[in-house]
Amino acid sequence: MKNIFSLLLFFTLGHLPTHSFAQTEFAADSIFIKKIFDESLARGKAYEWLRVLTTEIGGRLSGSEGAEKAVTYSQKVMESEGFDRVFLQNVNVPHWVRGKAEKAYIQAGSKQITVPIAALGGSVATPKEGVKAQVVEVMNFEQLRALGKEKIQGKIVFYNRPMDPTKLNTFEAYAGAVDQRGNGATEAAKLGAVGAIVRSMTTRLDDFPHTGGMRYGAGVPLIPTAAISTNGAELLSKTLKENPATQFYFQQNSESLPDAPSHNVVGETRGSTQASEILVVGGHLDSWDLAQGAHDDGSGCVQAIEALRLLKSLGYQPKRTLRAVMYMNEENGLRGGVAYADSARSKKENHLAAIESDRGGFTPLGFGIVGDAAKKAKIMAWQPLFIPYGLYAIGPGGGGADIGPLAQQGATLLGLVPDSQRYFDYHHAASDKFEAISQRELQMGAASMAAMLYLIDKYGL
Amino acid sequence: MKNIFSLLLFFTLGHLPTHSFAQTEFAADSIFIKKIFDESLARGKAYEWLRVLTTEIGGRLSGSEGAEKAVTYSQKVMESEGFDRVFLQNVNVPHWVRGKAEKAYIQAGSKQITVPIAALGGSVATPKEGVKAQVVEVMNFEQLRALGKEKIQGKIVFYNRPMDPTKLNTFEAYAGAVDQRGNGATEAAKLGAVGAIVRSMTTRLDDFPHTGGMRYGAGVPLIPTAAISTNGAELLSKTLKENPATQFYFQQNSESLPDAPSHNVVGETRGSTQASEILVVGGHLDSWDLAQGAHDDGSGCVQAIEALRLLKSLGYQPKRTLRAVMYMNEENGLRGGVAYADSARSKKENHLAAIESDRGGFTPLGFGIVGDAAKKAKIMAWQPLFIPYGLYAIGPGGGGADIGPLAQQGATLLGLVPDSQRYFDYHHAASDKFEAISQRELQMGAASMAAMLYLIDKYGL
Incomplete structure (x- = not known):
């Protein structure tokens, strides 16, 4: 069996490119991405935000008091982190109660x-x-x-x-x-x-x-x-x-009440030279009522905010505009994702890419990509930069429900892919609570998203 | 950045070898390894064995009553699975009590x-x-x-x-x-x-x-x-x-009492054509007294037994002799690992390879290998067979404390490498209990070890 795999082996083990300019770029990116992970693992804030969202606010089904508290809380967090702009988008949501x-x-x-x-x-x-x-x-x-x-x-x-x-x-x-x-x-x-x-x-x-x-x-x-x-x-x-x-x-x-007013929450770091190109990172704020919604999808929300915070805390000045979006009503309607895309279309916003985390706060293993072949290939070529962090699987895959509607506007979609083995132990059940989250795993995911944002911002698509 | 990684990308995505005989072998191995994982995930027994070991027996520090119960229990499990031979090895162990x-x-x-x-x-x-x-x-x-x-x-x-x-x-x-x-x-x-x-x-x-x-x-x-x-x-x-x-x-x-008699527990499936070559898979039975010793290392023990059971249940007839070894006293003396190696030396047994699982029962990500370069390369060439299961990291690394002493006898050592992010949340603390184990993750690890045993048995080193 040895010979047939030897060539493959040679390349899978991460031999680096030899072109010197490319090597310099690779080294610079490697160093910056390591800084992102260091900041996330040593001084990350996502876990404490998640603690409040899950244990102090709790279940956040669309139309509920918890959902509105989560809107206010995530807005407050992004404001206190000094993002350039934090704003709400109106969304009318279904209102089902148990x-x-x-x-x-x-x-x-x-x-x-x-x-x-x-x-x-x-x-x-x-x-x-x-x-x-x-x-x-x-x-x-x-x-x-x-x-x-x-x-x-x-x-x-x-x-x-x-x-x-x-x-x-x-x-x-x-x-x-x-x-x-x-x-x-x-x-x-x-x-x-x-x-x-x-x-x-x-x-x-x-x-x-x-x-x-x-x-x-x-x-x-x-x-x-x-x-x-x-x-x-x-x-x-x-x-x-x-x-x-x-x-x-x-x-x-159970009972279905009339639709209720609610909101997407958006935080933004403005781009310096290509501000009209927007990169989104997001998760959904709503969760089923049975649990605290820790993996689904409190994790994704705090990771999205953290991704922007990590870049800001390292003094990174993006060329493009970066947005953390907390979508409302993924679970029973997807109204938030649709409203966000509608707003983008009506404002003629140019969304280059959107990244979602909605598969749990587990150890990240890669990204799934939806988009045209050339852009996909460009992202996949960054793979070696992610291998030190265990993200071996960057390739075609699902983006995420909330960002899905942006595809029609040409955005490339990326979904964070964490380890999936335990996700359905917790999914939509009372067991999906703060205790089920590992701080390190959560922060590894946030850093992965920040690193991907950085690369897309730096190199474009 | 695109061009510099394109060649690398081409190979990391798993393009298969084109030589037809090799392809046939690869396909046969792929199919058999999928059967191993299917059996493990659909009908695995390791989780129930672990439940007994952790919740009914509990802490198993060397010299304790729990340790002796664990010896009897693991012997009984291997006997009831119909392994060809199950035997104990005497080990005198330190006897420290809290x-x-x-x-x-x-x-x-x-x-x-x-x-x-x-x-x-x-x-x-x-x-x-x-x-x-x-x-x-x-x-x-x-x-x-x-x-x-x-x-x-x-x-x-x-x-x-x-x-x-x-x-x-x-x-x-x-x-x-x-x-x-x-x-x-x-x-x-x-x-x-x-x-x-x-x-x-x-x-x-x-x-x-x-x-x-x-x-x-x-x-x-x-x-x-x-x-x-x-x-x-x-x-x-x-x-x-x-x-x-x-x-x-x-x-x-706390107090140190005189050394106490204890045992390694060994279960064996005899080889058909090269029975004198032995392949070991193991973990350590002892654990600290504070907890149930679920990740450290109840997991490794039940995975080792399960690895042999998986191959047996699929009707696989090994050429070489396969052994599941439950080592005693890894935690405070390593006497079991030393005793096993001493016995092998005195009996002139030929240990080709030994695999240990002692890094927790988490999602497996690879194997670390200790041994001579050619053998290491042979194992690393099997990498593509493990990629469907998420084991991207098969390369140089640590084998395991208990199997360490076998290195002097020329054995190639392999350590199962699971996701490490949560391991030290539990390590040696009261939180290391059955509830901290995911059945799927545990069974994925057992299947990974069985697949590696199968490949070493089939192709030698």
């Missing part, structure tokens, strides 16, 4: 076994007295449709397809299961079901229900739908195997 | 502020009534010696040099601070100090004291020494700045 905590049990013979559930975001309430019905377990929509109206009418559909644990990137496993959450209620309602229960989107077996957004299709009855914890799902499945006539009861009090 | 929990406070004026400390492993007790004395804070031995006997006599020396947070590999930061723990008492005693307090080896600020081994130099008084939590160290330092006459009190009850 109401009183849900109740649910499995009726196993004469026994009622309580299980943890959480209404899915956007779901209607059950009738006040709850819903109780026989349960039909399915793994996918094909199986559901094959059962047909006759078997589904009047029942509760239980979607129990797990995220595939063999997917190395847990986001792929999520993508392969999340249709149950998004469309499960609608598909079940088409066949006359009275409710839909969805296995939580995580590969862990535990007692946390993981909520998340769902949508009703047009013209079908709005039936209540909730996530059940993975341990609950395993128990329900086992009970059904023992007794197919097992019933399930759940009661939830 | 005794009753320590007490400590800062005497700040008339106020006594309690701070968390933990005796360092090997330290003597204080007198029964404890030690109370003025404190001298130093950052290193040079500063200590410059102060001299006059300033140190009768005082408690407080070593407060932090691990350098800007080191990207936290093991380097550890290496740059741990002399204070290992030799601090001896260096202080040479100048007449009555005790030594050492800042915990972690970059986090928290309330956990982190213990660890220390040694007394010959011919100096044995003074008591303890780790203080990082928050405690910050407070003590601040108090000393306000009042240099601040006193510190501590009382500890």
